[in-house]
Amino acid sequence: MTATPWSTASAGLSLPLRLAWVLAREDGRPPVEIGGPGPLLLGAAVLQLLHDGALRRDGAAYVRGAADAGDPFEDWVREELHEGPDGDAQLEDLAARVSGRAGHRATEVLEELGLLTRVPRKVLGVPLGRALRVSDLGALERDRDLVRAVLDGQESRDVAMGALIAYLHHGGLVAHLEPEDLHQAETRAARIAGDDPDGAPAPQGPVADAVRRTVEAMHVVLVPVGAVQVVTTTAHRTR
Incomplete structure (x- = not known):
């Protein structure tokens, strides 16, 4: 299995922050401005915490x-x-209380890490405080290109990339x-996530198997936080 060659700026990011x-x-706007990813960020963080041993299951509970x-x-x-x-x-309680704040908190951490920065903001030439923008657009473009390449059909031998695309799906x-x-x-994202949108054979091999195990664990977390319920993909539509 091969790690994805992310930009130097983002190389140390955890899955939720990535x-x-x-x-x-790519025009510099921070992720919080797209809206909607809060439950996914919570789910990704819980799964990462479990993987790293910062959370564990004790019977039916998380402790x-x-x-x-991380x-x-x-x-x-x-x-x-x-x-x-x-x-x-x-998890349901977590989502109900903080999913609306998760995007803002992730954005704050990206700013603390230097990936986002505050720049002067003007409207019609009038100064209006400061706006949060991407610090290194080249790094962002490189990283988004790496994800797009896999979405466009390039094979990846990185389980973390597969998990990232499954979250996007x-x-x-x-x-x-x-x-x-x-x-x-x-369609490609759906197949990587283990769905069967086009009837094609599911991906095979150790990376695909590892991604499937990750997605199975992901569902345990994502369903209670409501993330799976917001899927609006067009991959299943007839064109």
């Missing part, structure tokens, strides 16, 4: 693990995940990557 990062726009959270966004999600006897109820956010052929990209 998801937020690639949803930034704090021995490991530290970044300030994951730490925020862990703090907001209240104790309770049932994991699904914990489940959130109906493939269009925000502005692929050349949206229908093809959504």
Whole structure:
């Protein structure tokens, strides 16, 4: 399995922050301005926390693990995940309380990490405070191009890339990557995520198997936070 050669600026990002990062726009607008990714960011963070041992299952419940959270966004999600006897109820409560703030919190962390910066804002030449914009558009374009290449059919041997595309599919956010052929990209994302939009054989091999296991774990988290319910992909439509 081969890691994706992300830009130097974003090389250390966790999965939830990378998801937020690639949803930034190439005109410099931050990801929070697209709206809608909050439940996905929460789901990605919970899955990452479980993977890293910062959360664990204790019976039906989620409890704090021995490991530290990987970044300030994951730490925020862990703090907001209240104790309770049932994991699904914990996730539903998390989504109800903070999914609307998750995009803003991820954007704040990207700013803290230097990927976003504040610049003077003017309207009709009149100064109006400062606006948040992408610091290095070249890095963002490179990273979005890497995702688009896989959506356009390039094979990837990176499980993390497969998981990222599965999140984009489940959130109906493939269009925000502005692929050349949206229908093809959504169909490709659906297949990577384990759906069967076109009747073609499912991807095979160790990377595909690992992505499938990740997607299975993903569904355990995404359904309670409501992320799977927001899918609006056109991949299943007849054209």
